[in-house]
Amino acid sequence: MKVLIKAALAAGLALSAAPSFAQDAVRIGALYPFSGGLALLGDESFRGLELAIEERNAAGGLNGRKIEMVRGDAVDPNQAVGEARRLASVDKVSVIFGTYSSSLSLAATQVAELAGVPYFELGAISDPITERGFKNVYRTNPTARIFANRMVDAVAEAVAPALGTDAKSLKVAIIHEDSLYGQTVAGYQQARAKEVGLNLVETLPYSAKSVDLTPVILRLKSAGADVVLQTSYQNDTVLFFRQMKEQGFKPKAVMGAGGGYSLRDTMQAVGPENMEGALNVDFTQYRTNPKAAPGIGEFVKKYEAKYGTAPRSGHSLANYMGAKVLLDAMASAKDLTAPAIREAVMAVDVAEGTTATGWGAKFNEAGQNERATPFLMQWQGGELLTVFPADAAVAEMKTGIGAE
Amino acid sequence: MDVLVQLILNGIMLGSMYAIISVGLTLIFGIVRVVNFAHGEFLMVGMYAVYLLSLHLGLHPYVSAVPMVLMLFAVGALVQRFIIQPLLGADEHIQIFATVGLSTALINLALLVFGADLYSVQAPGVRQPLSIGGYTVLYAQVVMLVSALVLVAGLHLFMQRTPLGRAIRATAQNRNAAQLMGVRVDRIYVIAFGLGAACVGLASALISPLFPVTPTIGTYFVLTAFVVVVLGGMRSMYGAFLGAMIIGIVDSLSGYYIAPDLKEVVYFAIFILILIFKPTGLFGFGRGTE
Amino acid sequence: MTVRVSLSEAPPAGRLAALMAWLGNPRVYTSLAALSLILVIPIVVDSPFIVHVFVTICVFAGLSTAWNIVGGYAGQLSLGHMVFYGIGAYTTALLIQHFGLTPWLGMWVGAVVSVAVSVFIGYPCFRLRGPFFALATIAFLEVVRLLAIHFHGFTGGSAGLIVPLKLGWTWMIFQDKINYLYIAFGLLLLTLAISYAIRSSRLGYYLTAVREREEAASAAGISNTGVKLKAVMISAALTSLFGSFHAMYLTFLEPETMFSLANSVSIAMFALIGGLGTVAGPLLGTVLVVPIAELARGWLGASANGLHGFVYGVVLVLITLTLPGGLAGTFGPRVTALIDRLPGRRVPPDREAPALRRMEGTPGEPVLETRDLVMKFGGLTATDHVSITLRRGEILGVIGPNGAGKTTVFNQISGFLKPTSGTVVIYDAEGRPVTPARADEYARLGVGRTFQIVQPFGKLTVIENIMIGAFMRHTSVDDARAAALRIARLVGLLHVKDVEARNLPIGDLKRLEVARTLATEPSILLLDEVMAGQNQTDTQKMVELIRTIRDTGVTVIAIEHNMQAIMSLSDRIVVIDSGKVIAEGDPQEVVRNRRVIEAYLGEDFVDAQGL
CATH class of the missing domain: 3.40.50.300 (P-loop containing nucleotide triphosphate hydrolases)
Known part of the structure; x- marks a missing residue:
């Protein structure tokens, strides 16, 4: 019986191993978590890539060749490895775009590197992705360290001035969920806070599956924290805001590192009045000054036309911007081999303030974009508005948490 | 001192939430002798139903408690009748796998129908803090505590005073003897499983105002509920209630005094120690090694 | 496909002759032929993706086979078995990171650590029955996972541990993926051989006895805890070896994947689907489920989020209801009977009974x-x-x-x-x-x-x-x-x-x-x-x-x-x-x-x- 199954399997796989595709199409891989717990934002990220490619195809494709997308669904690292391998060998894609999740990206990029297929990371923030000396991995989005530095620096550059005090007099606390995302960002925050000499009073990790954050809040209350930096997913963000209110804890500022802070669902679950004034550092969101992010309005229109809803988060925009920059690079490459693509990517030079995210693009030897900086945003009246730096801002920064 | 009192208060409130869920799990285990690994998913199903009722009919979650109890009773009864009943004679392994399979199927069904988004129920008023001598609890939590007490007391009266309750107790003690006395054991099991699931129905209505629902929300509660059930001695509702209070308080205190990310370690450690050294539960209400 | 060879099969004098005789048995040669397909298909098809699927099959079949020694033979339903996989993976990776020790040695260190942990977990927990044992193993897994996250200075925490990409056999990291398959297949063979050896030895009988009736087993002179501990130690060591290998394959370790409850349940499920307590069952279950899951993800995953998980769950419930013996348990005997009709050497005649123990001592005392x-x-x-x-x-x-x-x-x-x-x-x-x-x-x-x-x-x-x-x-x-x-x-x-x-x-x-x-x-x-x-x-x-x-x-x-x-x-x-x-x-x-x-x-x- 097993023999039969195997024979059938081998035949099936062999068939799929020899796909017939258009002679002149350029095949690219799209590796995201399309199922499982990360599916929502994985899919949101993918939409940005999809829009960028449609746009490119509508404009004649890659030097006259149409771009064909092959999806890979990566639910966990083992599957990320498998799907990356499938894209590289069975579908013979020229490049792979991905991945949203850092652990999936870490696993998949190792495969791509060994297979010599360029890997374009558009959304995962773990720094080591571009710190392993790989030659074929490029990332357009800011890393966890850049996020953390932005947050810590914003305390001195934006929060303290708005409060009219000296940053060193503020008691800062870091809380974070304890998976890869939270632990990584919080680690860099701690380092940066020490570097710039902030008064860090607490660092509290917790599980994102917690059903009660009251002890965390009471710890913050006891420590008298003025500014709370939180790195969190959606559930724990909702829980934190609700319970903060219940326990009557009112810090002078709360700042999130994207994640749950950027989602409209979170604001609705917490209530706009309770989310009022919450700061957030993240990929560029939609209420950003178009002067600093040209093309952002057009992106939203295209998105709404295609998917029938407003974008669910900034992930699609970040993927869109990254994909556009790298597709341009591919178009300028003399062919689609890995060395040619590397040469083209290294030659990219896009000034800040000229893309839909407002980021520029200039890659270092490790493949990391050095011109990607996240903006500081704030929830005001149920909208997430960019408030810092000034040229990207659409509103003044307010102080305090929760509506009066 | 203030913090300590607030933490304990918070722990009791948390405990009453665990209590309602765990009493259901205890009923099912104590009577049918099956550990229901899909218990958390019953809660998830209930919470989605509460959300839908609130969205389409504008029902307050507390009003939904009645239809939820009935619906989950039906769900539990059906699961017992069509999945557990045929497996009663089989290895424990098989029963466990069946409920694990059910849990996997339900989580993914929710993902298929509702997606990974998070839905929050509007429940005017109940999330207001209530200040008692400077300490804070929520109306919703007080309702939860009162409901937990009423539930345990009500089940106690039901078990002691009604013929059906006595039949259930007889079946729990000795299945064969009960059968000989003319008790229709299969029917008792269906009712018991239904009652256990109905407790979760109540829990889903009471928890909805506090937590937004996602496909995996059940997994947040179910491992804790197992800890509570073991602590309470597996079979005893009172044990489960006290166990829930203890875990609630431990959860709250260790989150503050030890570290928020190690509170699960603390109560899992308690769980393992209890299982190994005092399998009859903390209060000696039952047996874990039979 | 079955590896269950008759029990009274023992090589008589003359190693080579014995081996040839053993190979001449239709059950043996069909089993070996079927097994070799795991190696032959990927080599013939020659696609790194196929190689990946087969490496995954080898790893999960091996994990499931190792689990089966405790979960099937001894009847102890461990749902936290990935704890040993994670320990193997982390030990190996940390030894590379800190001491530059090759994974070929590190994996054995990991196995030793896993065995120690298995005794620490097993000894107290074996008093627990059925669901309580399962719950306790889940609790241990969770505790280890949370500790691995908390002590991030040591383990790298949630941010994970990256295995340096040093190529070559010394570091078990290869450009040519087929090498991974050779190692995974070798480990699988080792695990199957051990599983088969246990099944057809005194320990195998003892484990069955203990699973069925602990009292009667004691009366037959069996130390219940002793044999269960043996089983869990062997199982932990094998599980750990696969963890070490898989870490080198994935080159990235994080507590979430290394100590995964979902995977712990999966390996048990593979064994259940294939047939609990049989030698071939876990392999059979894995060979059936893993490729279907991989293909189903391709067909359904992106369009219908959750559908394949839903189908998976439903299939599990249906299997428990209709085929509680699993594939090997249900169809095994029939397939074995068919295989026995193939030409080859048969079961040898019964041998002479050994001498009885002599009774000593003086009558009347x-x-x-x-x-x-x-x-x-x-x-x-x-x-x-x-x-x-x-x-x-x-x-x-x-x-x-x-x-x-x-x-x-x-x-x-x-x-x-x-x-x-x-x-x-x-x-x-x-x-x-x-x-x-x-x-x-x-x-x-x-x-x-x-x-x-x-x-x-x-x-x-x-x-x-x-x-x-x-x-x-x-x-x-x-x-x-x-x-x-x-x-x-x-x-x-x-x-x-x-x-x-x-x-x-x-x-x-x-x-x-x-x-x-x-x-x-x-x-x-x-x-x-x-x-x-x-x-x-x-x-x-x-x-x-x-x-x-x-x-x-x-x-x-x-x-x-x-x-x-x-x-x-x-x-x-x-x-x-x-x-x-x-x-x-x-x-x-x-x-x-x-x-x-x-x-x-x-x-x-x-x-x-x-x-």
């Missing part, structure tokens, strides 16, 4: 003594200062009304109950007094007992049941089988030797009870109502059998309600009533004793008869 045995259950005193002396070579009958405490005495002199006070002393051949601590030690010392309520290993055949007893004196399967056949012939069970014990009528079950105990070659035989439920002829046969046994030098102590039989059989009689010895002596003497008649028939009767 005390061989077992109880002094003032008191056993209290709560307020009830079941035995009240019972002192009995058993002499070598005699047949001692124990009689008394129902509930008198006879079986309680038996339970104390076979180690199943610890007396509240008083002592039990056994004298060995040299006359030295010994008091064993546990039931299995009593059995190994030569105290063999039967159970009043028969305790057969229901899923084993009659001959296998007897072998469980025979293993105590004969480690090799062949010797045990030969010895068991001799016993089966002696007690008259030869005609049903291949029937599963649960299908036997009560008379045969009683004889099986005696047979299993006799197979342990006891010097003291405790028979608890072995004649109950037997017809006249069978009773007569049993009486003769007991006499024969005694004539080989065995001392017999028998509880019996069949007065005629016990009176004709016994050299001496002890009468117990209400937990006390009320009379002792020659059978003729005892039946005339006034207190005995009172005990049996009541004072009124005695008075009326004017005795």
Whole structure:
């Protein structure tokens, strides 16, 4: 019986191993978590890539060749490895775009590197992705360290001035969920806070599956924290805001590192009045000054036309911007081999303030974009508005948490 | 001192939430002798139903408690009748796998129908803090505590005073003897499983105002509920209630005094120690090694 | 596909000849041929993706096979098995990071750590049954995962640990993916071989015995905790090796994936689908599910989020409802029968039974003594200062009304109950007094007992049941089988030797009870109502059998309600009533004793008869 199954399997796989595709199409891989717990934002990220490619195809494709997308669904690292391998060998894609999740990206990029297929990371923030000396991995989005530095620096550059005090007099606390995302960002925050000499009073990790954050809040209350930096997913963000209110804890500022802070669902679950004034550092969101992010309005229109809803988060925009920059690079490459693509990517030079995210693009030897900086945003009246730096801002920064 | 009192208060409130869920799990285990690994998913199903009722009919979650109890009773009864009943004679392994399979199927069904988004129920008023001598609890939590007490007391009266309750107790003690006395054991099991699931129905209505629902929300509660059930001695509702209070308080205190990310370690450690050294539960209400 | 080769297959003298003979067996060569497909298909198809699918199959089949040693053979449902996988992975990766130690050595260090942890977890948890054991293993997994996250300075925490990409065999990281398959396949072969060796050895039988009935296993001299620990240690070591390998394959470790509850459940599910407790089952389940899952994700995953998980869950429920034996359990016998029709060498004839253990010691001397045995259950005193002396070579009958405490005495002199006070002393051949601590030690010392309520290993055949007893004196399967056949012939069970014990009528079950105990070659035989439920002829046969046994030098102590039989059989009689010895002596003497008649028939009767 097993023999039969195997024979059938081998035949099936062999068939799929020899796909017939258009002679002149350029095949690219799209590796995201399309199922499982990360599916929502994985899919949101993918939409940005999809829009960028449609746009490119509508404009004649890659030097006259149409771009064909092959999806890979990566639910966990083992599957990320498998799907990356499938894209590289069975579908013979020229490049792979991905991945949203850092652990999936870490696993998949190792495969791509060994297979010599360029890997374009558009959304995962773990720094080591571009710190392993790989030659074929490029990332357009800011890393966890850049996020953390932005947050810590914003305390001195934006929060303290708005409060009219000296940053060193503020008691800062870091809380974070304890998976890869939270632990990584919080680690860099701690380092940066020490570097710039902030008064860090607490660092509290917790599980994102917690059903009660009251002890965390009471710890913050006891420590008298003025500014709370939180790195969190959606559930724990909702829980934190609700319970903060219940326990009557009112810090002078709360700042999130994207994640749950950027989602409209979170604001609705917490209530706009309770989310009022919450700061957030993240990929560029939609209420950003178009002067600093040209093309952002057009992106939203295209998105709404295609998917029938407003974008669910900034992930699609970040993927869109990254994909556009790298597709341009591919178009300028003399062919689609890995060395040619590397040469083209290294030659990219896009000034800040000229893309839909407002980021520029200039890659270092490790493949990391050095011109990607996240903006500081704030929830005001149920909208997430960019408030810092000034040229990207659409509103003044307010102080305090929760509506009066 | 203030913090300590607030933490304990918070722990009791948390405990009453665990209590309602765990009493259901205890009923099912104590009577049918099956550990229901899909218990958390019953809660998830209930919470989605509460959300839908609130969205389409504008029902307050507390009003939904009645239809939820009935619906989950039906769900539990059906699961017992069509999945557990045929497996009663089989290895424990098989029963466990069946409920694990059910849990996997339900989580993914929710993902298929509702997606990974998070839905929050509007429940005017109940999330207001209530200040008692400077300490804070929520109306919703007080309702939860009162409901937990009423539930345990009500089940106690039901078990002691009604013929059906006595039949259930007889079946729990000795299945064969009960059968000989003319008790229709299969029917008792269906009712018991239904009652256990109905407790979760109540829990889903009471928890909805506090937590937004996602496909995996059940997994947040179910491992804790197992800890509570073991602590309470597996079979005893009172044990489960006290166990829930203890875990609630431990959860709250260790989150503050030890570290928020190690509170699960603390109560899992308690769980393992209890299982190994005092399998009859903390209060000696039952047996874990039979 | 089956790897279940006949049990009595042992290579005779001449290694090469034995190997050739073994390979000539159709079951062996079909199994090996089927297995080799795992290697051949990817080499022929030559696609890195296929290689990945097959590496995944090898890893999960190996993990599932290793799990099956504990979960299937020993029946301990571990749902936290990935703890060993994670320990193997982390140990190997940390050794590379800090000491530059090659994974080829690191994986063995990991295995040693895993074995230590498995003892630490297993020893206390094996007291727990069924769902509680499962819950405890989940709790251990969660604790280890949370600690791995918390102590991120050591483990890298959630941010993960990256294995440096140093290529080559030394570092187990390759450009050419097929090399991974060679290693994974090698590990799988090792695991299957060990799993097969256990299944067809004494340990395999012992694990089944312990899974089925712990008490009867103790009576056969098996240390329950001991064999379970052996199983979990072997399983942990193998699981850990796969963890080490897989870490090198993934090159990225994080607590979430390394200590994953979902994967722990998956490997158990593969074994269930393939057939719990069979050698081929876990492999079969994995080969079926993994490729389907991989393909299903391609077809459904992106368009219908959650659909394939839903289907997976439903299929699991349906399998439990319709095929609880799994694929191997349900279709295995039929496929095996087909394979056996292929040409090749058959099962060799039964071999000569090994010599019986010689009974030593002087007849008539005390061989077992109880002094003032008191056993209290709560307020009830079941035995009240019972002192009995058993002499070598005699047949001692124990009689008394129902509930008198006879079986309680038996339970104390076979180690199943610890007396509240008083002592039990056994004298060995040299006359030295010994008091064993546990039931299995009593059995190994030569105290063999039967159970009043028969305790057969229901899923084993009659001959296998007897072998469980025979293993105590004969480690090799062949010797045990030969010895068991001799016993089966002696007690008259030869005609049903291949029937599963649960299908036997009560008379045969009683004889099986005696047979299993006799197979342990006891010097003291405790028979608890072995004649109950037997017809006249069978009773007569049993009486003769007991006499024969005694004539080989065995001392017999028998509880019996069949007065005629016990009176004709016994050299001496002890009468117990209400937990006390009320009379002792020659059978003729005892039946005339006034207190005995009172005990049996009541004072009124005695008075009326004017005795």
